[in-house]
Amino acid sequence: MDVSQAELDGARPYSTILLRAYDLWVLGFNNRFVWRCPTKHLRRLYDGNIAGDHLDVGPGSGWLLSHATYPVAAPKVTLVDLTERSMEMTTRRLRQRDIEPVSHVGSVLQPLPVDRQYASVAASLLMHCVPGTWDSKGVAFRHVADATTDDGVFFGATVLSYGVPDTALSRATGRAFQRRGVFHNQDDDLTGLVDALERAFAAVEVNTIGSTALWTARQPRRAMQPDAAIATDPQP
Structure with missing residues (x-):
């Protein structure tokens, strides 16, 4: 893989030690008190959208997947990280x-290393760790669209820096994570997120809770198909 150093820096903190503390620190404290989006909202996002054939990009500690309510007794789960x-x-x-x-x-910035499509795809608390602006890292959503079935759903959540309410604690924590290279969301705004999702999916719904945006996206626009969001040459 041709992965940038910035992308590796965003993934490096997820060591074995951090992953053991992830549930308490990230899902417990940060989500509730820093970003003000308790993890119960992410769990509802999973329970309401996860399919029996699911792809999870950036699964973290696996807590959300292991606590999800699947619609079938024997789900198929694929992981990419x-x-x-x-x-x-x-x-x-x-x-x-x-x-x-x-x-x-x-890497989500490259075509995903899978050879088929999935009824549901999730990327939760991942995109704020991906380097670039929405114009560049939004390509990740095009790669997800290529891995989503025509009637499938892509859902996820990310911490934003603009377009959502913040607090002194959320600003200070976000800047500290950005300085350490853990977060790359210093330019991430709500409008840019919506635009990037709509370039890859025809039906997009985004809600915000605290500093976090949660989305569902359907009707994937295939990379090999004309993009309806791009203007075409005028007809004579």
Whole structure:
């Protein structure tokens, strides 16, 4: 993979030690008190949209996947992440539910390393770690669209820097994470997120809770198809 140093820096903090503290620190404290979007809202997003054949990009510690309510008794789950560590922890947790996921190392900024499409795809708390502005990192949504079935759904959540209410704590924490290279969301705004999603999906719904944007996107625009959002040459 041709992965930039900035992207590697965003993934590097997810060490074995951090992943062990992820549920308490990120899902527990940060989501509730810093970004003001308690993890129960992300869990509802999963429960309301996850399908029996699911692809999760950047699964973190696997908590959301291991606590999700699946619509079938024996779901199929595929994982994609830059690091093996995250997928290993997620795999251990899913095995406790008799789910044996398939794992692939890959970057969301490149075509996803999968050879088929999925009824649901999720990218939760991932995009604020991806370097670039929405004009550049929005390509990730095009790659997700290519991996989503025609009647499938893409859902996720990300912490924004603009277009959402903030607090002194959220601003200070966000800047600290940006200085350390953990977050790359210093230019991430709500309008840019919506535009990037709509370039990849025809039906997009975005809601905000605190500093976090949560979305569902349907009707993928294929990379090989003309993009309806791009103006065409006028007819004579």
